[in-house]
Amino acid sequence: MNKNLQKIEPYLFILPQFIFFIVFMILPTGLGIWISLNKWDYLTKPKFVGLKNYIDLFKPDTIDYLEFWNAFGNTFKFVIFSVPPLIIIALALALLVNSPNLKFRNFFRGVFYASNVLSVSCVGLIWLWMLDTNAGLVNYYLEKLGIGRIPWLAELPWAWISLVAMTVWWIIGGNMILFLAGLQDIPQTLYEAADIDGASGWQKFWYVTLPGLKRPLLFIVIMTTLAQFNIFGQPYMVTRGGPGNATKVLLMYIRDVAFGQYRMGSASAMAIMMGLVMIVFSIIQYKLLSPKE
Amino acid sequence: MQKLETGKTAKINFTKSYKNKKQLEKILLFSVAVILATFWLLPLLWIVSTAFKPESDVIDPIVRWIPKRVTLDNFRIIFSDKENAPILRWFFNSLFIALSHTILILLFDSLAAFAYARLKFKYKETIYWTMMATMMIPGVINFIPAYVIVDKLGWIDTPAAMIFPGLGGVFGVFLLRQFFEGIPKDLDEAALIDGASYFTIYFRIILPLSKPALMTLAVFTFMGNWNDFLWPILVTNDAANRTLPAGLAIFQGTYIHNYGILMAGALISAVPPILLFLLGQKYFVKGIALSGLKE
Numbered sequence: 001m002n003k004n005l006q007k008i009e010p011y012l013f014i015l016p017q018f019i020f021f022i023v024f025m026i027l028p029t030g031l032g033i034w035i036s037l038n039k040w041d042y043l044t045k046p047k048f049v050g051l052k053n054y055i056d057l058f059k060p061d062t063i064d065y066l067e068f069w070n071a072f073g074n075t076f077k078f079v080i081f082s083v084p085p086l087i088i089i090a091l092a093l094a095l096l097v098n099s100p101n102l103k104f105r106n107f108f109r110g111v112f113y114a115s116n117v118l119s120v121s122c123v124g125l126i127w128l129w130m131l132d133t134n135a136g137l138v139n140y141y142l143e144k145l146g147i148g149r150i151p152w153l154a155e156l157p158w159a160w161i162s163l164v165a166m167t168v169w170w171i172i173g174g175n176m177i178l179f180l181a182g183l184q185d186i187p188q189t190l191y192e193a194a195d196i197d198g199a200s201g202w203q204k205f206w207y208v209t210l211p212g213l214k215r216p217l218l219f220i221v222i223m224t225t226l227a228q229f230n231i232f233g234q235p236y237m238v239t240r241g242g243p244g245n246a247t248k249v250l251l252m253y254i255r256d257v258a259f260g261q262y263r264m265g266s267a268s269a270m271a272i273m274m275g276l277v278m279i280v281f282s283i284i285q286y287k288l289l290s291p292k293e
Numbered sequence: 294m295q296k297l298e299t300g301k302t303a304k305i306n307f308t309k310s311y312k313n314k315k316q317l318e319k320i321l322l323f324s325v326a327v328i329l330a331t332f333w334l335l336p337l338l339w340i341v342s343t344a345f346k347p348e349s350d351v352i353d354p355i356v357r358w359i360p361k362r363v364t365l366d367n368f369r370i371i372f373s374d375k376e377n378a379p380i381l382r383w384f385f386n387s388l389f390i391a392l393s394h395t396i397l398i399l400l401f402d403s404l405a406a407f408a409y410a411r412l413k414f415k416y417k418e419t420i421y422w423t424m425m426a427t428m429m430i431p432g433v434i435n436f437i438p439a440y441v442i443v444d445k446l447g448w449i450d451t452p453a454a455m456i457f458p459g460l461g462g463v464f465g466v467f468l469l470r471q472f473f474e475g476i477p478k479d480l481d482e483a484a485l486i487d488g489a490s491y492f493t494i495y496f497r498i499i500l501p502l503s504k505p506a507l508m509t510l511a512v513f514t515f516m517g518n519w520n521d522f523l524w525p526i527l528v529t530n531d532a533a534n535r536t537l538p539a540g541l542a543i544f545q546g547t548y549i550h551n552y553g554i555l556m557a558g559a560l561i562s563a564v565p566p567i568l569l570f571l572l573g574q575k576y577f578v579k580g581i582a583l584s585g586l587k588e
Binding site for chain 1: 315318319322323325326329330333334335336337339340343351352354356400401402404405407408409412413414417420424427429430431432433434435436437438439440441442457458459460461462463466491495516519520522523527537538539541542545552555556558559562563566567569570574577
């Protein structure tokens with residue numbers, strides 16, 4: 001009896017977390033695939049339609065075709081526009097606040113990271129005000145400089161520039177801290193050796209720092225890309241998908257289809273398509289960037 | 294003699310120029326950092342400035358960083374509006390939901406991580422690594438079916454919808470298992486010989502030794518749950534049931550273009566996470582590094 005209990009006991013420890021894992025991770029994935037194979041208005045019984053929801057996304061004469069690929073393209077644009085600055089600026093900031101010659105560097109780390117803890121809606125409200133065409137602070141100073149007012153949120157390409165800029169302001173600190181951890185893992189002896197060889201600052205960056213950052217860089221690029229695919233809050237709060245549908249992103253459209261139009265099957269198929277694209281993207285990045293042993 | 298002299302002066306000159314160069318670098322770095330930090334903080338300073346201005350001064354075409362008149366009117370309006378934008382209610386919703394979620398994550402994930410790190414049982418590694426593999430599944434695939442499940446459970450418009458589904462995540466188990474495995478095994482063995490149960494070992498030995506890891510997980514879980522945006526919008530219909538970040542989307546519509554009030558709301562919503570950040574700064578830095586760079 002006692003021995004049996006001892007055998008079961010470990011399972012009791014993992015059980016609570018495991019139940020939630022099954023109900024809210026495994027079950028949804030299975031259910032999601034199943035819903036995507038059905039036509040379902042959420043009220044009546046789902047009707048099995050096979051791969052129709054997926055095929056419809058590739059048929060130019062369906063309602064979803066234009067809107068889905070528009071949202072897909074917009075999401076893609078956002079990823080392409082936002083990931084490079086989120087990597088490059090974060091690395092530059094990390095190098096800056098990692099330098100032993102910088103005074104108060106802990107304070108600066110805190111400053112650059114602070115905006116990262118805000119919610120996306122708070123960030124949205126702040127930038128709505130900063131970028132307001134008539135009364136915003138940014139246009140006020142641009143006008144003083146003689147550049148004039150820019151319709152930051154109402155016209156292209158400004159709407160994209162605004163979304164990318166506020167995203168950089170919002171989350172760059174997280175990437176900066178990740179790079180910082182990577183920088184601190186590079187053995188100091190490598191720099192000392194480079195000094196003895198008379199390497200310049202630039203050479204040290206190119207031949208010591210960058211190679212030493214390969215693993216963290218791979219991780220940061222993949223995580224940042226995946227996170228940016230999930231863009232929703234910024235356009236939802238600030239551009240409302242506009243001008244027109246130009247900044248309407250996938251999560252906005254999928255939410256519309258699922259909970260506005262109650263076409264659960266189509267929405268699930270779109271969500272799974274999006275998930276697959278994200279997985280493919282990570283694999284490609286992994287193949288391209290992973291350090292060769 | 295002559296030769297020695299020259300050598301010495303050269304050396305002094307060299308050290309001097311090296312010192313000067315270093316001094317210059319320090320000043321340069323510091324200036325760059327100050328300029329960047331100022332730009333980074335400007336938006337935050339500007340919302341504080343706006344939040345305390347009366348409406349007439351907010352729309353004043355001349356920008357004044359220091360308000361001409363300081364007023365609490367914007368906050369008063371927000372707190373008295375219990376119909377359209379019940380910010381206080383949202384605040385307490387958020388607090389209750391994020392706290393409950395965090396406590397449950399700490400409890401369930403530490404129990405599970407203890408078993409995976411310290412106990413022997415059949416299929417342990419299989420279960421564990423299958424679970425970890427699901428980290429690869431993009432969350433977008435799950436949000437529609439998770440809504441369906443939460444609806445079937447009758448949780449729409451209740452805090453349960455925002456507390457429980459996130460407990461299915463596996464990151465906390467991963468983080469804690471890593472940490473627990475670093476604690477010497479002799480401690481358990483000694484306790485077992487003394488007749489301690491597994492639970493006693495978990496509760497009396499492992500947990501007290503894991504405070505840093507638990508704190509890190511707590512801070513991250515709380516912040517993540519507090520700042521969640523899309524999910525609370527989906528699972529609440531009644532405005533009163535929203536969390537603070539999700540509520541701000543309604544609030545924005547209620548006071549559209551009324552920037553004094555909007556910034557007061559943004560400021561209120563920014564205070565809790567900023568406070569938590571200042572109090573738990575060391576856990577933040579540690580946690581980000583942990584989440585990222587452990588192989």
